[in-house]
Amino acid sequence: MVEGLVGIASGFEYAAQHLTENRHKFGATIDAVGLAIFYLQRHRVEITLKAILRDFRVDVPMHHSLLKLWKHVELGFRDKDEATWAELDREHGALVEARRSWFVRLPVPGRQRRNGDRTAGLHRPRRP
Numbered sequence: 001m002v003e004g005l006v007g008i009a010s011g012f013e014y015a016a017q018h019l020t021e022n023r024h025k026f027g028a029t030i031d032a033v034g035l036a037i038f039y040l041q042r043h044r045v046e047i048t049l050k051a052i053l054r055d056f057r058v059d060v061p062m063h064h065s066l067l068k069l070w071k072h073v074e075l076g077f078r079d080k081d082e083a084t085w086a087e088l089d090r091e092h093g094a095l096v097e098a099r100r101s102w103f104v105r106l107p108v109p110g111r112q113r114r115n116g117d118r119t120a121g122l123h124r125p126r127r128p
Contacts, residue, residue, distance in 0.1 A: 005051035009044045016040035042066075045096065049073055056080075070096045 016037045023033050049069040053060045056076035061069065070093070077085030 005047050005054060009047040009051060012040045012044035012047065016044070049096075052076070066096050 019033045019037050019040070020030075023030065046064060046066060046069065049066065049072075050060045052073050053069070053076060056073075058072070058076060061072060063069075074085060074089065077088065
């Protein structure tokens with residue numbers, strides 16, 4: 001049994017895989033479970049980055065920004081093993097960069113804004 005942050009990340013991975021493979025058993029289309037799968041996979045990346053930071057024995061930031069966490073991991077690797085960091089960044093950096101900019105707009109039945117938009121408008125909060 002895997003414990004700690006790695007165990008939590010593994011749980012998110014398993015849940016996403018289970019939903020993907022078994023959605024037909026409860027009559028869901030991939031669109032119906034897609035948001036949940038996206039959330040689970042995105043959170044798995046966040047928890048994994050925090051586990052890496054904990055392994056470096058540094059304070060783990062409480063924010064949820066994948067890009068900022070990736071930068072913290074970069075600093076930790078550069079101090080210890082720059083070649084490993086270069087390989088890790090080459091293999092996974094683009095994924096972290098892409099995931100940081102995704103946001104969700106959910107359809108809201110029966111609700112329409114003045115511009116004709118029927119979404120809940122979930123997006124990154126505006127900075128003051």
